[in-house]
Amino acid sequence: MSADLLNMSLCEVAQAIRRKRVSSLEVTRACLEQAKAAQPSVNCFIAIDEEDALRAARAADRALKRGNKVGPLHGVPLAHKDMFYRAGHVTTAGSKILRDYRPAVTATVATRMAAAGAIWLGNLNMAEFAANPTGHNEHWGDCCNPWHIAHITGGSSSGSGAAVAARACYGALGSDTGGSIRLPAAANGVVGLKPTYGRVSRYGILPRVWSLDTVGPLTRTVRDCARLTAVIAGSDTLDPTASAHAVPHYERLLDRRISGLKIGVPRNHFYDDAAVDVKVAMAESLVVLRSLGARIVEVDVPDLTHIYHLTNAIGQVESATIYANWLRERPQDFSLVVRTRSEAGLMVPAVSYLEALNSRSRLTAQFVDQIFSKVDVLHTPVMPMAVPTRAATAPGSSADVMDLLARITRNTRPINFLGLPSLAVPAGFTDNGLPVGFQLVGQPFAEDVLFRVGDAYQGETDWHLQAPEIER
Amino acid sequence: MPTTIDSKAVKILAAQLRSHTVNDERAAQLAVEIARVNDAAHAEGARNDFNDQPAGFAVTLEQLSKRARR
Numbered sequence: 001m002s003a004d005l006l007n008m009s010l011c012e013v014a015q016a017i018r019r020k021r022v023s024s025l026e027v028t029r030a031c032l033e034q035a036k037a038a039q040p041s042v043n044c045f046i047a048i049d050e051e052d053a054l055r056a057a058r059a060a061d062r063a064l065k066r067g068n069k070v071g072p073l074h075g076v077p078l079a080h081k082d083m084f085y086r087a088g089h090v091t092t093a094g095s096k097i098l099r100d101y102r103p104a105v106t107a108t109v110a111t112r113m114a115a116a117g118a119i120w121l122g123n124l125n126m127a128e129f130a131a132n133p134t135g136h137n138e139h140w141g142d143c144c145n146p147w148h149i150a151h152i153t154g155g156s157s158s159g160s161g162a163a164v165a166a167r168a169c170y171g172a173l174g175s176d177t178g179g180s181i182r183l184p185a186a187a188n189g190v191v192g193l194k195p196t197y198g199r200v201s202r203y204g205i206l207p208r209v210w211s212l213d214t215v216g217p218l219t220r221t222v223r224d225c226a227r228l229t230a231v232i233a234g235s236d237t238l239d240p241t242a243s244a245h246a247v248p249h250y251e252r253l254l255d256r257r258i259s260g261l262k263i264g265v266p267r268n269h270f271y272d273d274a275a276v277d278v279k280v281a282m283a284e285s286l287v288v289l290r291s292l293g294a295r296i297v298e299v300d301v302p303d304l305t306h307i308y309h310l311t312n313a314i315g316q317v318e319s320a321t322i323y324a325n326w327l328r329e330r331p332q333d334f335s336l337v338v339r340t341r342s343e344a345g346l347m348v349p350a351v352s353y354l355e356a357l358n359s360r361s362r363l364t365a366q367f368v369d370q371i372f373s374k375v376d377v378l379h380t381p382v383m384p385m386a387v388p389t390r391a392a393t394a395p396g397s398s399a400d401v402m403d404l405l406a407r408i409t410r411n412t413r414p415i416n417f418l419g420l421p422s423l424a425v426p427a428g429f430t431d432n433g434l435p436v437g438f439q440l441v442g443q444p445f446a447e448d449v450l451f452r453v454g455d456a457y458q459g460e461t462d463w464h465l466q467a468p469e470i471e472r
Numbered sequence: 473m474p475t476t477i478d479s480k481a482v483k484i485l486a487a488q489l490r491s492h493t494v495n496d497e498r499a500a501q502l503a504v505e506i507a508r509v510n511d512a513a514h515a516e517g518a519r520n521d522f523n524d525q526p527a528g529f530a531v532t533l534e535q536l537s538k539r540a541r542r
Contacts, residue, residue: 196533196537197529197533198533243530245534309509309512309513310509310512310513310516312505312508312512313513316509324490327490327492343486344502344505344506346485346490347486347502347506348513352513352514352517354526355513355514355516355517355520356512358516358517358525358526358528359513359517359519359520360526360532361529361532362519364529364532364536365532365536368536372540399501402501419533443536443537444533444534444536444540445534446540
């Protein structure tokens, strides 16, 4: 019974709860049991809020019994990257410096999910200060890939990807500044959305890079992702960067009809030095999409290496600003990765930083004109290599850090600079038995198109239904 | 003209501007990183218009979205 429950999607279990086929209490207990079973090997949680979750689940069941009107996430247990503030609750950001930090405010996304009826199961492991694309964490222990614990989960939303894959929760929020939702989504075989910059409020969330940070869901299905996105997206008077752009009813637009839709495959950059088994998985996913009537069109993309360096200019300066006091007072309490990635920002000229920012409009318009005049979405591997081991990616020096960052995030970081939405979708497994995923990149605020393509793909494949066997 | 910044300058800037200490090896790495991002930014700066401003990016995203839906 427990396994059946845990293998349901978020939408399925929400419906089962609403129709009283199962109680929120039963579902929450199942997730808690799974979370505790997975924790010793996967280490996906920093804190499990068992008592609060059970209390909330009982309240959810009472509300249903009374016949109250309920929200789209009513009674569904979710867990979230440990960087979403809830007033009075410890939020560590995966760090030593904030290990006892109790923010005074609550994130808008947390408020919206609570209003939709979601149960908060716990706070998920993450790379320190959301600054590492692998999932290593020297303060809280590495999060380990539930498919094979010797391998990375991807980061920085490492626990979010791992917990969703491990069936410890039905969905999780993460953040993506350079790939931090898409990488763990791909590495754990789940769906992850990096929305358009400004689509989702960032109020009450640990900042990493103000100009690049986005918040989005990780789930097992695209439909689940669409539902969660609809709950959290939209304008927010507390976040001036949150767009007032209308939020479509994403789920209603999932008709699985993509005949005639043009899917772009890049001839340059995204497949440079890509592993053979990644290329094979990508080709097979395109066969599926073509079988649904989509047209596959090869395109040339602009120089993204140049954009990668501009992203560094912005990221290094803004993160150095955020950490400035701590870098001065307690630099030894940062991990090598965080210190390495921020230090240069202390000395990059302000004019250079602003030149990088000012170039975004022009470069994004050029990219959109060049790509989306020909196709509706761009399809690329999330990572050009198979998911590596934790041992192979543990940085020994600052030089290692930057080299690793460049290799792992080469396909994801430029999309953050451009502010475009990107949906990671599981597409099978590489030769080492670890998941592999593609990303669909769209025009600004075209998350609905990405969801439609991803959902159509999942209608024809079962990668998202496969679950890792948790080492106990 | 490509940026040239030597590690000695990096050490001085870090210490005097930010009270931040870096050793010789790290200063050499930082010099390369700073030069690289500076060059990329400088190249774009030459193409930017004086009316550009960082807040314009949000407007651009909205405009591109509207254009796509026409």
